[in-house]
Amino acid sequence: MTNLGFDVLFKGSNFIRLLLGVWVAVRISLISIVLSIILGMILGILMSLKNPVINAVSKVYLEIVRIMPQMVLLFVVYFGATKALGLNLSAETSAVIVFTFWGTAEMADLVRSSLISIPSIQYESSFSLGLSKVQTYIYVIVPQTMRRLIPLSINLITRMIKTTSLVMMIGIVEVLKVGQQIIEANRKASPNAAFGVYATVFILYFMVCWPISSLSKYLEKRWEN
Amino acid sequence: MDFNVIREYLPIYWEAFFLTIKIGWIGILISFGIGIPASFSMFFKIPVISQIVKAYVELFRNTPLLVQLFFIYFGLPKLGITISAQTCGALGLGLLGGAYMAEAFRSGLEAVPKTQSEAAFALNMSKGQLFRLIILPQALSSSVPAVVANVIFLLKETSVFSAISLMDLMFTAKDLIGLYYNTTECLTMLVLFYVIMLLPVSVLGNIVEKKARFSMFGE
Numbered sequence: 363m364t365n366l367g368f369d370v371l372f373k374g375s376n377f378i379r380l381l382l383g384v385w386v387a388v389r390i391s392l393i394s395i396v397l398s399i400i401l402g403m404i405l406g407i408l409m410s411l412k413n414p415v416i417n418a419v420s421k422v423y424l425e426i427v428r429i430m431p432q433m434v435l436l437f438v439v440y441f442g443a444t445k446a447l448g449l450n451l452s453a454e455t456s457a458v459i460v461f462t463f464w465g466t467a468e469m470a471d472l473v474r475s476s477l478i479s480i481p482s483i484q485y486e487s488s489f490s491l492g493l494s495k496v497q498t499y500i501y502v503i504v505p506q507t508m509r510r511l512i513p514l515s516i517n518l519i520t521r522m523i524k525t526t527s528l529v530m531m532i533g534i535v536e537v538l539k540v541g542q543q544i545i546e547a548n549r550k551a552s553p554n555a556a557f558g559v560y561a562t563v564f565i566l567y568f569m570v571c572w573p574i575s576s577l578s579k580y581l582e583k584r585w586e587n
Numbered sequence: 588m589d590f591n592v593i594r595e596y597l598p599i600y601w602e603a604f605f606l607t608i609k610i611g612w613i614g615i616l617i618s619f620g621i622g623i624p625a626s627f628s629m630f631f632k633i634p635v636i637s638q639i640v641k642a643y644v645e646l647f648r649n650t651p652l653l654v655q656l657f658f659i660y661f662g663l664p665k666l667g668i669t670i671s672a673q674t675c676g677a678l679g680l681g682l683l684g685g686a687y688m689a690e691a692f693r694s695g696l697e698a699v700p701k702t703q704s705e706a707a708f709a710l711n712m713s714k715g716q717l718f719r720l721i722i723l724p725q726a727l728s729s730s731v732p733a734v735v736a737n738v739i740f741l742l743k744e745t746s747v748f749s750a751i752s753l754m755d756l757m758f759t760a761k762d763l764i765g766l767y768y769n770t771t772e773c774l775t776m777l778v779l780f781y782v783i784m785l786l787p788v789s790v791l792g793n794i795v796e797k798k799a800r801f802s803m804f805g806e
Binding site for chain 2: 366425430520531541
């Protein structure tokens with residue numbers, strides 16, 4: 363019982379490999395979050411226009427994202443697209459597609475709700491001060507929307523990073539898979555490696571996500587009006 | 588799309604569906620059991636306990652369920668703690684959900700304005716009455732949207748159970764695809780079963796959210 367398998371981490375380049383695995387997860391989520399922020403802003407603004415067609419379509423889209431597990435979406439895109447459409451997507455591309463599909467919906471909802479939450483008095487008073495429509499948006503509405511939006515979208519980044527742990531199921535070698543490989547490779551030499559390696563992966567995820575979610579909490583508190 | 592295949596697989600999927608629901612709801616019950624006391628301890632700032640609860644909430648909110656399950660299912664047996672896949676699934680989901688529920692209820696409790704307690708004291712209510720009759724109903728009402736979102740989130744997270752070889756919907760679909768290569772049928776059924784599982788919860792959640800808005804009245 364003295365050996366809990368932490369020693370495996372320091373054999374060869376095992377720890378570096380784990381860190382590279384973390385980077386794979388972070389890279390996928392960063393690409394997806396950038397795409398989701400851009401697409402989500404566009405969709406969110408479209409949704410706040412209250413066009414009945416856009417509203418109906420976006421409602422269905424948001425409901426799909428709300429009730430479909432990301433894992434199912436990953437499988438549908440990775441295995442289903444290959445079979446049904448003959449597309450040969452790499453695992454990483456399909457992961458980015460799924461996370462962007464999911465993130466865009468979340469982001470659009472955040473943009474819409476923070477646009478709606480700005481009271482109409484704000485618009486009315488800026489018009490009465492003689493600001494044009496563009497000026498109203500640039501100087502009054504967007505800064506207030508940003509204050510609500512930024513903490514929430516930072517929080518979305520941590521959720522993305524956490525969800526990337528699922529991509530190992532479609533064969534991407536990220537931190538959890540690397541951990542599994544290390545455990546398999548050292549099954550004879552240190553049979554207890556599962557404890558040490560998985561505990562390390564646990565801590566690694568925490569060390570990546572915790573600072574980001576703390577930042578989001580801090581900003582949310584600071585910008586509360 | 589081959590409907591004979593679908594008819595053949597249907598019983599297997601139903602079995603997996605009920606298993607998923609069972610473990611999902613047990614996990615959600617555990618998460619309520621953990622979340623409510625945890626949120627109280629944070630709200631009343633009970634020394635030591637509230638710090639431990641805070642650490643637990645941060646730890647489980649900032650790590651993915653898959654990693655937690657791997658640690659519980661593959662890591663803990665090395666310490667001599669062996670748990671069956673089903674117990675591990677429910678426990679992992681409960682621990683994850685507990686952290687989310689604790690946050691939901693805590694922010695609900697803290698959303699009740701100070702004037703409410705002051706008014707209650709002015710009416711000569713005791714501390715117990717204040718909490719039971721004034722704070723709790725309003726806190727519950729304002730935490731409903733977060734709780735509904737958490738329940739849906741937790742039910743969705745059950746798809747991760749397949750990784751610890753629990754025969755849930757995801758595992759069944761993966762297994763059948765691997766055996767017979769009926770990818771289209773299997774994935775369609777998987778999607779449909781998740782719709783059956785989550786659409787009612789989502790619709791019901793919306794209704795509950797609308798009914799429970801009473802704390803917002805008068806604003």
